[in-house]
Amino acid sequence: MPGYRRPLYRDDAVVLRVQKLGESDRIITLLTRRHGRLRAVARGVRRTTSRFGARLEPFGHIDVQLAGDPDGHGPALQSVSQVEGINLYGKRFLEDYPRYTAASAIAETAERLTPVEGEPSLRLFLLTLGALRALADAEHAATLVLDAYLLRGMSLAGWAPALVECAVCGTPGQHRAFSVPAGGCVCPDCRPPGAAHPAPATIDLMSALTSGDWRVADAAEPATRRECSGLVAAHLQWHLERGLRSLPLVDRNPGERS
């Protein structure tokens, strides 16, 4: 369509992913408040004279103006015309490697929970923004913030693990067995072969992270946290077509590195 330009529009967004394009441009994947997940080109952003600077680095909350791309990188790709930083959370992760890896897993999950570009998902946007803010505030362990995000993200997607009832028959109560294929905790009657038997404290931690009970979550023992992370990751990977690349790279044992 010669001469046609989509109008400029503005939204606030979280920067999920940044990829190099050509000599000095970048493709930025954004999760916006009102327009869902979008990809946009930022021209010249890698040159030292770029006016965008650090505002288009990963994990930042930004106010962005987007425009249709007249050079035609494909119809779906627009370009960034202006950007202001609201809270550049990425800066806070630069000197904290475990938080950087957790932020990466949050960003990749957000991308995977929004399979269709341009489809608004306000709740996921707010959840993602909240998780990055919590990670930056450093009040809770990075892995707890990540697991809370994964559990609540799965709830939004409709695949939250059953924790207070049997995933198969719905009988309420805390059941001891946990089966990823069955969808969470299962009662003795419904328990499939190969179901795991996590510690009751682990199920409590999953419930606390889902409901936002940080008093319980922060008090959880390292072994409980590890078991919880394992179940959450297994549950998430089961529902995603491809595994998350960032999840195995999350630095979960900062104190034990040799």
Place this chain on the structure above:
Amino acid sequence: MYEGTIQDLIDELGRLPGVGPKSAQRIAFHILSADPADVTRLANALRKVKDLVRFCTVCFNVAESEQCRICRDARRTDEVLCVVEEPKDVVAIERTGEFRGRYHVLGGAINPLEGIGPDNLRIRELMQRLGSGAVRELILATDPNTEGEATATYLALMVKPMGIAVTRLASGLPVGGDLEYADEITLGRAFEGRRAV
């Protein structure tokens, strides 16, 4: 879509980094109408780069023999080692004329979103080099963007317990930029003003 041979070329060109379908088509038709001698030179250059150029076994810079020119240079000091992401960063730093030590090329930065963790980079080899005891200062010259900074943080965490001084290039390098785009003066100043981490 075009037929056979020309479409094959367009497809191959389109797999190169930064080349979209339109550019691939433009380059393919440029090659089609170019002088045959020019095209032969291009084809030879492509073949030769794969046949002759390899990675230095010490620092992983590009080299035309077992070791690169910098690793073979006896006038350079082994006491200072500069870590960069890519061979092009070695070229950028060499242009400043500020540095007389050796390099270590990681082959990228830690980027979990792209599936790149510490094990996918030349970090184990770096630790082996540092284990020899000759290095007194390690300069972290990864890109001044999020992935580069996080990689520097990770390396500092690993190396500091070894008792080696770890420094990072001074600011003045714009955040979000590529090291290779810094002009010589900015990059030279960043070297002089590097700080301990």
